[in-house]
Amino acid sequence: MTEIRDFQITFDCADPERVARFWCEVLGYVVPEPPQGFADWAAYHRSLPPERQGAGFVCQDPTGVRPRMYFQRVPEGKTVKNRVHLDVRAGTGLVGEERLAALEAECVRLVALGATRGKLLLADEFNESCQNMRDVEGNEFCLD
Template sequence: MSVTIQVTFDAHDPAALGEFWAFALGYDKDAPPAGFPTWEDALDHFGVPQDERNNAFAVHDPDGVGPRLFFQRVPEPKVAKNRVHLDLRAAPGLEGDDRMHALEARAGELVGRGATRVRLVPPDALNKGFIVMHDPEGNEFCLD
């Protein structure tokens, strides 16, 4: 039997990083608990202090296909390369110049939202080409 997964990110600003990934993936922010019109109302009701209200943030695939992403506040900075990273399949079915133009366009959109472009890996005999990037907190990902 298979299980579903959630991908968890350590972050300094969970809400900002979650908003970036919601945009990057076309995900939705998780709704507040039942009975509360907003997260602020829920957090007020639960007595969560203002300085703890950005301790966690979550987004999900509105189609129910991809994993939920959870962002949790941590005090320490990121210090090393990710051992696991996400590949955003930004040019499905495209090859050659069409593929690279689509990847470049998506990279530009994500840079506009706080990502950093690291390097282009051009197409060759072994791959179709991709772009290595960092999210706003330095986590590596690829546009593939």
């Protein structure tokens, strides 16, 4: 039998802390405590060599159940569609107008945090409605 493995989700980005804090708000995640001996993350980052300052940031599920998310600074910007994206559950168990209202309410909340609204995909014979979105650096995700 194959062993079940723990994993984290890693995002390449320009501003790791900004993107991590956005996703904390989206998912109800938290920023972990800074390493021992540091009052906060800013103090920790100042202790690093200049090229490593702000190079990475983490957010995690406060219950420890869901995957940790790591955001790492890369020099190149996003140029093409993501090959992998997150589906954020905003309308689970809802259908029709109730689902659309739940998706819209969450979309409005996330736009206020810096997300960008994409195309609304309406239900068809195979799939329920979902709202395409982009995070603060343009990474695609879906509200479904």
